[in-house]
Amino acid sequence: MTTTLQRPAPTPDAASGTTGEETSRRRELRKLVVLAVGVVVSLAALVVSVTIGTADVGIGDVLRSVQVSILGGTISADFASSYAVITQLRLPRVLLAFAAGAALSVSGVLMQGVLRNPLVSPFTLGVSPAAAFGAALVITLAGTNQLPAWATIAGAMVMALAVSALVLGIATARRMAVATLLLLGIAMTQIFEALASALQFTANENTLQAIIRWTFGSVNDATWNDVLIVGIVTLVAIPVTLLFSKDLNAIAFAGDDAARSFGVNVGPVRIGLIALSVALAAVVVSFCGIIGFVGLVGPHIARLAIGADHRHLLPFAALSGGLLLLVADAVGRTVIAPAVVPVGIVVAFIGGPVFIYLILTRRNTLK
Amino acid sequence: MSLSVQHLSFSYGPRRILEDVTFEVAPGAFCALLGPNGSGKSTLVKAIAGVHRAKSGTVTVEGRETSSLGRRELATVVGYVPQAGDAPFDLTVREAVMLGRTPHFGIAPRAEDRAKVEDAIARMGLGDIAERSMSELSGGQAQRALIARALAQDTRVLLLDEPTSALDLRYQIETLQLVRQITREEGISALIAIHDLNHAARYCDQIVVLHGGRLVADGSPAEALRAPVLRSVYEVDVEVDAREDAVEVRPRVDAAGFTRTGARLAELDEHGGIRADAVAAVPR
Numbered sequence: 001m002t003t004t005l006q007r008p009a010p011t012p013d014a015a016s017g018t019t020g021e022e023t024s025r026r027r028e029l030r031k032l033v034v035l036a037v038g039v040v041v042s043l044a045a046l047v048v049s050v051t052i053g054t055a056d057v058g059i060g061d062v063l064r065s066v067q068v069s070i071l072g073g074t075i076s077a078d079f080a081s082s083y084a085v086i087t088q089l090r091l092p093r094v095l096l097a098f099a100a101g102a103a104l105s106v107s108g109v110l111m112q113g114v115l116r117n118p119l120v121s122p123f124t125l126g127v128s129p130a131a132a133f134g135a136a137l138v139i140t141l142a143g144t145n146q147l148p149a150w151a152t153i154a155g156a157m158v159m160a161l162a163v164s165a166l167v168l169g170i171a172t173a174r175r176m177a178v179a180t181l182l183l184l185g186i187a188m189t190q191i192f193e194a195l196a197s198a199l200q201f202t203a204n205e206n207t208l209q210a211i212i213r214w215t216f217g218s219v220n221d222a223t224w225n226d227v228l229i230v231g232i233v234t235l236v237a238i239p240v241t242l243l244f245s246k247d248l249n250a251i252a253f254a255g256d257d258a259a260r261s262f263g264v265n266v267g268p269v270r271i272g273l274i275a276l277s278v279a280l281a282a283v284v285v286s287f288c289g290i291i292g293f294v295g296l297v298g299p300h301i302a303r304l305a306i307g308a309d310h311r312h313l314l315p316f317a318a319l320s321g322g323l324l325l326l327v328a329d330a331v332g333r334t335v336i337a338p339a340v341v342p343v344g345i346v347v348a349f350i351g352g353p354v355f356i357y358l359i360l361t362r363r364n365t366l367k
Numbered sequence: 368m369s370l371s372v373q374h375l376s377f378s379y380g381p382r383r384i385l386e387d388v389t390f391e392v393a394p395g396a397f398c399a400l401l402g403p404n405g406s407g408k409s410t411l412v413k414a415i416a417g418v419h420r421a422k423s424g425t426v427t428v429e430g431r432e433t434s435s436l437g438r439r440e441l442a443t444v445v446g447y448v449p450q451a452g453d454a455p456f457d458l459t460v461r462e463a464v465m466l467g468r469t470p471h472f473g474i475a476p477r478a479e480d481r482a483k484v485e486d487a488i489a490r491m492g493l494g495d496i497a498e499r500s501m502s503e504l505s506g507g508q509a510q511r512a513l514i515a516r517a518l519a520q521d522t523r524v525l526l527l528d529e530p531t532s533a534l535d536l537r538y539q540i541e542t543l544q545l546v547r548q549i550t551r552e553e554g555i556s557a558l559i560a561i562h563d564l565n566h567a568a569r570y571c572d573q574i575v576v577l578h579g580g581r582l583v584a585d586g587s588p589a590e591a592l593r594a595p596v597l598r599s600v601y602e603v604d605v606e607v608d609a610r611e612d613a614v615e616v617r618p619r620v621d622a623a624g625f626t627r628t629g630a631r632l633a634e635l636d637e638h639g640g641i642r643a644d645a646v647a648a649v650p651r
Binding site: 019025112258 | 413416417418437438439440441442443445446447449452454455456457458459461462463466467469470472473474475478481482484485488489494497498516520
């Protein structure tokens with residue numbers, strides 16, 4: 001007993017010859033290196049995935065196209081078609097896939113941390129069925145008229161945000177108990193799945209097809225506009241989450257009471273971060289349709305790689321989610337080429353087994 | 368006085384949990400908070416920690432009223448150690464102790480925060496397992512890590528909410544001795560909610576007893592632990608053996624090995640003797 005009571009000067013640890021403070025700093029440094037490697041791998045993967053597809057395009061072509069479109073310059077006639085494929089088709093789709101994956105994964109980290117539950121995802125509060133119903137409603141109301149793309153996007157987003165606001169509002173009135181939130185989410189999911197099914201049941205053949213097509217999450221019709229909106233929302237959200245990563249750590253690891261005793265304003269922080277999480281998910285779902293699993297698996301993959309500390313986990317989860325969706329989309333474009341499997345389907349095929357593996361081997365990330 | 372609680376009342380909805388609680392803990396003193404389940408021990412600890420905001424009354428730490436402090440500022444003067452609970456995600460002991468520095472740094476911990484964390488780890492004897500994950504620790508180790516977390520928080524008052532209830536005898540005693548050592552070395556005041564009367568008597572300098580949200584005893588172990596008070600508070604027939612150096616509380620048993628509890632305490636007279644009519648009236 002007395003040995004632990006005395007206050008030893010930080011003695012070098014016999015095995016490694018380092019003090020605790022050095023170990024601590026070295027760990028921090030290692031995590032920054034892992035993060036940097038993640039950024040490099042992501043950039044490389046983005047470039048490589050642009051080359052994948054039916055039209056033959058090399059890495060050199062990709063880099064030249066990026067250079068030309070940013071710095072300006074002229075392109076020769078034989079390069080024109082490759083340039084068009086790269087800048088008009090491939091780049092928007094891979095960037096949208098990456099941004100959507102990053103947004104969903106960050107959204108998942110926030111939701112899991114704030115609700116202190118490793119099994120929840122961005123869609124736990126009913127965002128995705130609400131968005132699907134919103135889109136289906138717009139498609140049904142339009143009937144045979146040709147719809148502009150923004151109309152379904154707006155319908156999905158309005159409905160998703162409205163439902164999230166409703167869930168958060170009720171939960172706030174009920175003191176934000178985590179169980180209340182989860183149960184409300186389940187109820188909302190049921191209600192909106194029923195509403196969407198009802199619309200599908202009454203729809204005619206063409207409308208039905210349009211509705212179903214929308215629910216398969218995909219980046220097939222990606223435009224630069226989509227990339228810009230999803231990308232900017234994601235790029236703005238990540239630094240904001242980093243400002244709150246310390247509070248998120250306290251809530252996720254120590255619990256509400258202890259977090260309060262550390263000076264964290266638990267209620268407002270929880271509402272704010274959930275609102276941010278559902279907003280990210282709503283934006284992605286509105287533009288891409290329902291892409292499941294990334295928001296659940298992306299955070300867990302990131303935890304395995306870099307640990308659970310949210311200061312590193314949040315940025316790394318953006319990379320892991322982005323990469324996951326990027327890979328899924330690349331696979332979707334190649335397995336039955338020239339046909340393209342929607343990324344939402346592929347990612348469930350990839351994400352499912354990965355998640356089962358994580359559950360079976362969970363020791364350090366999930367407890 | 369390092370910690371002073373004056374006329375503190377707290378209700379949860381219409382239910383009054385704490386009723387006009389007043390006591391003080393001197394700098395360097397280790398105070399035990401006793402009382403049966405539901406007497407308001409946990410609520411009192413959380414009200415002082417600022418987890419709950421009290422309805423009326425004041426809590427003062429070294430002359431500063433805690434209600435005038437912001438949440439984060441309060442977290443730099445009052446530390447709180449909950450019972451070791453399950454965390455949904457795993458992290459290393461070192462990361463867990465760093466959580467105690469939350470009120471002290473902005474976005475990333477500085478060198479000073481790291482130094483405090485290492486100091487707390489060393490003092491709690493966690494140096495060898497600092498890189499181990501919390502889920503691999505034994506109950507006693509996990510509780511020590513939580514105390515290290517509160518030490519790293521570097522506060523003038525340390526509150527502990529039944530930290531020993533889930534521990535075996537050795538870890539219970541080690542935990543109590545560690546806290547006592549810290550209070551004496553640092554001159555901070557510690558308040559510990561605890562169930563074991565004899566541990567409280569043995570290791571604490573002061574004892575306060577809570578009953579139905581009211582304070583019914585306050586003083587040194589010999590002053591606070593008196594048989595009539597304990598009988599009415601715990602509804603158990605106890606005898607107190609108070610000697611100069613130690614106070615011991617024991618349940619009193621009759622010839623058949625039974626201890627009177629609850630309603631059967633009515634069989635005792637005001638001096639703790641058995642009433643003559645009770646012996647005849649109760650068949651066995």
